[in-house]
Amino acid sequence: MNTPITTTDRLLLRSFKKEDGIHFFQMNADPEVIKYTGDTPFKDLDSAHTFIENYDAYTTTGIGRWAVIRISDHEFLGWCGLKYHPKERVVDIGFRFYQCYWNQGYATESAKAVIQYAFNTLKYPFLVAHAHQENKASHSVIQKCGMYFLKDFDYDGIPAKGYRIDNPDYTLKQITAEETWPVRHPVLRKGRPLEDVYMEADEKPSTFHVGMYYQNIIIGVASFMEDEKESFTGKQHRLRGMAVLPEFRKKGIAELLLKKGEDILKKKGCTLLWFNARIAAVSFYKNLGYTIVGPEFDIPLVGPHFLMKKELT
Structure with missing residues (x-):
């Protein structure tokens, strides 16, 4: 298993590895999981593996999305992490989980851990987040993490709400x-x-x-x-x-x-x-x-x- 980026009582976050392709394929094949994301299903499993192999955010920006692993049984639950947007010059936090793991606090728990990692280890002064206007579950997670509403805006053709959290240090x-x-x-x-x-x-x-x-x-x-x-x-x-x-x-x-x-x-x-x-x-x-x-x-x-x-x- 890759070296952990950060951990919580229940979860471990690590960088992606090739074997994670099956999880990306399966999650994106669920219409409910990608309903508000603007993403489409992978054409096949090989496409998902190729996506993982070509994922270069860790080397190009020093940050990225990370696999969320349940410590008790090493199950891959989903992903959570950071992404740099060069045009807007901001770092956002995002997450996605298998539907069977919704409503168990995993998204909130992992997102809070990522925020603390971004603030305490990486020393970012602030982070942003966004979610589709109608994605009530994601809005709830974002708000539980202490992020405050910024504005309504268009995100790649998707009507979204934007949020921000500032590093108190x-x-x-x-x-x-x-x-x-x-x-x-x-x-x-x-x-x-x-x-x-x-x-x-x-x-x-x-x-x-x-x-x-x-x-x-x-x-x-x-x-x-x-x-x-x-x-x-x-x-x-x-x-x-x-x-x-x-x-x-x-x-x-x-x-x-x-x-x-x-x-x-x-x-x-x-x-x-x-x-x-x-x-x-x-x-x-x-x-x-x-x-x-x-x-x-x-x-x-x-x-x-x-x-x-x-x-x-």
Whole structure:
């Protein structure tokens, strides 16, 4: 048996293996199991085995759906786990079980275990979930896990309800300039004097800083300062010094910091945010609605950059 991802009193969750193909074939052959999913039955058992063999989420994203095994008799009950959605940049939790194991608490028990694993081990700041509008059983499981309703929306042509749960170990708030240094220095000015993290505009009344804390330790920062570029119009602010500690990257922290800053700027009446983006971060900013202005340029001791901007509406 594969090494467990996580366990509960009754259940063990592990990665899929080829032999699980029979279970995928049988579950998806039950119209009630896939009624609200938008999925179709596998053509044959070989198709289900091929699906398992080609399932690469564990290696491409570091997470995935996991087999739910009953500890007492090693029965395969269904699956539960995580999935990264690159377009929306969110991680969702999902589950599916054989109909004969419904109404026995297995879905709720495994989902709660996955949430704890995602928060305590993987350190995700939040998770989302969705279910077909009419899938009352799934809504019940999601709500029992402490997730709160976000919105009604269309999920690949399916009318769905969206939910979210936040990791209580994270806190996002405004901070002082000096409080940014423990992140700004090692990430953006590694190997250089501490004085290099100081920016003259840090202490101006119009400047503000936001920080993300994990268990009361700062792990991500961003600074927003009033600064006008002559070629731009409107009330402008500039983003500077955004950084996240390496072990907390690819978890959505930078996006949360940026959105927090955008919300504050909108309340202040700011209409445009601009900054010099490092080459490696350009795609991240593009996904959040920022556009490149002009050619690539170099900042001494830092490297190549692009000027980017976004209208705040």
